[in-house]
Amino acid sequence: MNNSKQSQEKNKTAIRFDIQFLRAFAVISVIAYHYKISGFSGGFLGVDIFFVISGYLIFNQIKKADLNHTFSLRYFAESRLRRIYPGLIFASIFTLALGWFFDLPRYYIASVRDSLAALFFVSNHAFNSIGYFDIGSEIRPMLHTWSLSIEAQFYVFIALGYALIHKFSRKPTLNFFLILTLVLSFTIACYFAYLSPRDGFYKFPARIWEFLLGASLVIYSKKSQQTSNSYLCLLGFLTLILGVVFLDKYIKWPSIFTCGVLIGVFIFLYYPKSKGVESAISFAPFQYIGNISYSLYLFHWPIWVFANKYFYEGINTFVKCELLFLTLILSSFSYYFIEKPFRNKKKITISLFVSSLLISLVCAIIFSLIIIKNKGLSSRFPDYIARASSHHADPTPRKECFRSKLGQKKSNELFCTFGDSDNENDASVILWGDSHANQYLTPIAEATKDLSRTGLIATMSGCIASLEKDSFENKNIFNQTTSTNQESIYCRGFNANVREYIKTHQNIKTVILGQRWLDTDEAIDRTLNVIQFLEHENRKVILVGPIPGSKDDVEIWWANEQIKAHRPIETLYLSNEQDAVHNKILNKIQFTLNQKIDLKNIVMINPIPKLCEATSCFAVKDGQAIFRDRTHLTEFYARKLKPDFISAIHKTD
Numbered sequence: 060m061n062n063s064k065q066s067q068e069k070n071k072t073a074i075r076f077d078i079q080f081l082r083a084f085a086v087i088s089v090i091a092y093h094y095k096i097s098g099f100s101g102g103f104l105g106v107d108i109f110f111v112i113s114g115y116l117i118f119n120q121i122k123k124a125d126l127n128h129t130f131s132l133r134y135f136a137e138s139r140l141r142r143i144y145p146g147l148i149f150a151s152i153f154t155l156a157l158g159w160f161f162d163l164p165r166y167y168i169a170s171v172r173d174s175l176a177a178l179f180f181v182s183n184h185a186f187n188s189i190g191y192f193d194i195g196s197e198i199r200p201m202l203h204t205w206s207l208s209i210e211a212q213f214y215v216f217i218a219l220g221y222a223l224i225h226k227f228s229r230k231p232t233l234n235f236f237l238i239l240t241l242v243l244s245f246t247i248a249c250y251f252a253y254l255s256p257r258d259g260f261y262k263f264p265a266r267i268w269e270f271l272l273g274a275s276l277v278i279y280s281k282k283s284q285q286t287s288n289s290y291l292c293l294l295g296f297l298t299l300i301l302g303v304v305f306l307d308k309y310i311k312w313p314s315i316f317t318c319g320v321l322i323g324v325f326i327f328l329y330y331p332k333s334k335g336v337e338s339a340i341s342f343a344p345f346q347y348i349g350n351i352s353y354s355l356y357l358f359h360w361p362i363w364v365f366a367n368k369y370f371y372e373g374i375n376t377f378v379k380c381e382l383l384f385l386t387l388i389l390s391s392f393s394y395y396f397i398e399k400p401f402r403n404k405k406k407i408t409i410s411l412f413v414s415s416l417l418i419s420l421v422c423a424i425i426f427s428l429i430i431i432k433n434k435g436l437s438s439r440f441p442d443y444i445a446r447a448s449s450h451h452a453d454p455t456p457r458k459e460c461f462r463s464k465l466g467q468k469k470s471n472e473l474f475c476t477f478g479d480s481d482n483e484n485d486a487s488v489i490l491w492g493d494s495h496a497n498q499y500l501t502p503i504a505e506a507t508k509d510l511s512r513t514g515l516i517a518t519m520s521g522c523i524a525s526l527e528k529d530s531f532e533n534k535n536i537f538n539q540t541t542s543t544n545q546e547s548i549y550c551r552g553f554n555a556n557v558r559e560y561i562k563t564h565q566n567i568k569t570v571i572l573g574q575r576w577l578d579t580d581e582a583i584d585r586t587l588n589v590i591q592f593l594e595h596e597n598r599k600v601i602l603v604g605p606i607p608g609s610k611d612d613v614e615i616w617w618a619n620e621q622i623k624a625h626r627p628i629e630t631l632y633l634s635n636e637q638d639a640v641h642n643k644i645l646n647k648i649q650f651t652l653n654q655k656i657d658l659k660n661i662v663m664i665n666p667i668p669k670l671c672e673a674t675s676c677f678a679v680k681d682g683q684a685i686f687r688d689r690t691h692l693t694e695f696y697a698r699k700l701k702p703d704f705i706s707a708i709h710k711t712d
Contacts, residue, residue, distance in 0.1 A: 077332060078112055079349030080340035081324065084296075085109050086352040088303050090359045090386070094379055101306025103191075104320055106206045107269055107313065108299065109356075111324045113210055114217075114273025121221050122277060132218055137409060139214045140416065142353075143207060145401040146393055147177060148419050150357040153389075154200045155426075157365045163448050163618050164435025170200060171427045177204035178423055180211035183261045190257050192308040194689070198368070198615060200361035205261055212263045213270045234278050237271055244268035245318065252314035259313060266313065272321055276328055287333040291326055298323025354390035354398060362386050368619050371611060440618075443627040447618040450684045450693040455500045462519035466549035474515035474560065478507030488514035488569045488708065491524045491557055496573030498691050499603060502701035503571060510708055515567075517557045522550035523574045524557070526588050562596055569599045569711045571704075575690060576605035576644045583644075583651050590652075594660055599711035601704070602652075604665045605644040607633050607676040608690035617679050631679040662707040666692075669699045 085105035092102025124130035151174040158170045176185035183205040189195045196202050224233045245268040251259025259265040302320035310316055332340065348355070366374060366382055374382070401407050407415075430436060437445045455461070460475035462468045476483055477490075477500065490496055490503060497518035507514050561567050570593050572586065586602075593600050609616065613631070621628050645665070652658060670676055670685055670692075677685050687693045 076337060076341040076346065077328060078116070079346045081108060081112055081327065081349075082352040083345045083348035084299065085112075086348065086355045089356065090383070093360060093363055094382070096379070099303055100308075101303045103308070103312070104299075104302050104306060104317070107317055107321055108324055109206070110210070110213075110266065110269035111273040111321055112328075113213070114270030115276045115328060116273070117214065117217060117270075118221075118274035119277045121218065125221075125225065130222075132222060135214075135218050137412070139211070141402050141404075141407075141412065142398075143211065144416060144419075145397045146354055146357055147204070147207065148423075149393055149397045150361065151177060151201070151423070153358065154361040157361065158200065159439060161365055161368050161619060161622065162435075163440075163614065164437045164445070165448060166198065166615070167435045168431055171430045173199060173201035173204070175423055175427050177201050177207065178420060180208040183208040183212075183263065187257060187261045191260050198364060198612065200364040203356065203360040209261075209263050209266050210270075213267060216263075216267065217270070217274070237274055237278065241268045241271040241275065244271065248313045248317070249315060252311035256311055259311075269313070269317070269321060272325060273328075276325060280329055287336075288330040289333045289336050291330050292332055292336055295323040295326030295329075299327075351390045351394040354393040355386060358389045358393065359386045362389075368615060369623065371616050371619065440622075444618050444621050446682075447614050447621070447684065450614070450687045450695070455497055455694065455697075456504060457500065457516055460516045460518075461494070461497050462522075462553065464520045464522070464549065466519065466553055473556075474517050476513055476515060477504040478513040479511045480513040482513070483515065484566065485513040486515045486564075487512055487566055488571060489517055489557075489561065489567050490514060490571045490573070491517045492573045493518065493523050493575055494520050494691065495575040495606075496524075496571070496603070498697055499571075499573055499700060499704070501694055502698050503704050505698070505701050506704035506708060509705060512708060514571075517553075517560075519550065519553045522553055523582075523585065524572055524589050525550075525554050525585050526558070526592060527551065527555060558592070561593070561598065567598065569601060569708065571601040571603070573603040576648070578644050578647075580647070583647055586648075587651055590661065598660075600661045601707045601711060602648075602661055602663045604648060604663055604667070606666050606670060606690070606692065609633055609678050609686055610689070612688050613678045613684055613686040614688065617684060627682070629679070629682045630677065633676045633678050662710045664700065664703045664707055666700055666703075669703075670696065 085108035088099055088102035088105035088108075090102075091099035092105070121130060121135065124135075155170060155174060158167050162170055173182060173185060176182040182201065186196070186199065186202055186205050189199070191202070191205075220236070221233065224236055244264055244266070248259055248265040248268060251262070251265050298320055302316075302323070306312075306316065306320070362382055362385060366378070370378060401412065437448075457470075457475050457477060459469035460472065472483070474483070474486075474489070476486060478488070479485070488503075488507060490500065497516070500516065500518075503514065561570065572589065574586070576582065590600055590602070617628065617631060620631065645667070649663075652661065652663070667676075679685065683695055684693050685696045
């Protein structure tokens, strides 16, 4: 009995209230950021806090086991898998179950692949094609597992690294190795922050320094020789609060700013807490949230993603409270009935755990193969819902000629031809711009063929036609994300090649300019500069004006509205807000052109009459989607502009 009481007291004193408090703060910050709660614009740094905590705990665990001569790679791997895997499998099952009812075939295939990547701890690589802060990330319910993959990769790194160095060298070498790796990783993170932020965000080499910052606490902390310092503890925590409140997604991350904030974690954990501070942070609700923080993290994001699909009009405060309550209930269930039992080696033996793990993986692989082979099992939905996906699979012609954001294309031609001839020297027209110029390729190609003209394709993703002196940050109307420096460099090179080609090929008489129009004077002035350059080169210009856009992917929106209604829906209207945006841009363009440009060399095409009625614009009309995503026209509606392009090309002859 006495031994039992002593054991309980020992466990009680071993609880780190400060760590549980930080876990609670971190997960609340992340959830509040994802749920778009005011005051948490920098809440994404909660993941970085988790990384520091994990680095401290794991390295401390390894060192203690080694001092007691009980460290084993096998047992370390088992303990980490018991900690992460059961909850992750449960979250994957939950996500795929929801996706079965809401995800269109190609999105369900993506979710299946994402789940598989998460279960093999490589999802940080799987999501590298989309930015964490991009609009496209909001429909990926397993996106948040990128951090779990990085954490698992850290486990492998630190366990193997510690075992090898400790076996063949001495303690000072280990400490030197950790600090050197920390500095090198931080340097890599800063390098990526400005060259390729997406790589810096997802790649393990740019993240390991955060774990090692936590590990360095083990190296330099000597708690028994320290006195409490409430002021420094509060200063460290204040740094975190300021980061959550004032940082936002437009800042480079991780970078020097990340280091500044995470020093606050280091300070908070480094110093012992006074009784007053200890009493505050040991507040039961904080500790409970800290306990279930892993499950909260796992379930909050898929709940939010599917809620956004269901509530297209937007999620109000009341619904957010309901979602938070659902997240709390589901996370508590996962913690008590999934996480805790699997951590208990007496209840779940090693043989039972390993067999469960292997069976889960085999089932996941088989299920994934079935879904992928059957193209997402479109039979899950009625035909009228499946039609929402048909327009997305209808790309513009000469897809091999369209350049990616890094300037890559499959065709070997400098600029591919379209229209009447395959001979580049016959070209008298060139289409120049981004993907919103390329969306008009079908009607332009058909128009030039009918007029016995030949054109060239000079289009690149995210790259608006610009002069060298102009800014190349490609900002989006609805989500103000910017292109990376690397993408900007390729965009500059591409635009320079197009300008040079136009200057040196007098056979090019007409330039068609199309783009994603932005509601800024800078964007309009940029296009104005291009037009003036073309006028100076004695070229005629066909300028395609702005089109409306949807704040959500029309394919998903349309499908989910029909799923909720249990019937076909033939028409969806865009919001008045979106109508106002394109009308404002159109008025700005027309005013600027009238003020500064000789209009005799310009023909402007206004697509709006083909897409809108007098009082409103459509996302779907008469059972046909107008947009294949948020802002790109479907081929069906792009073709409606063929007469406009025929007339415009005639006028520029």
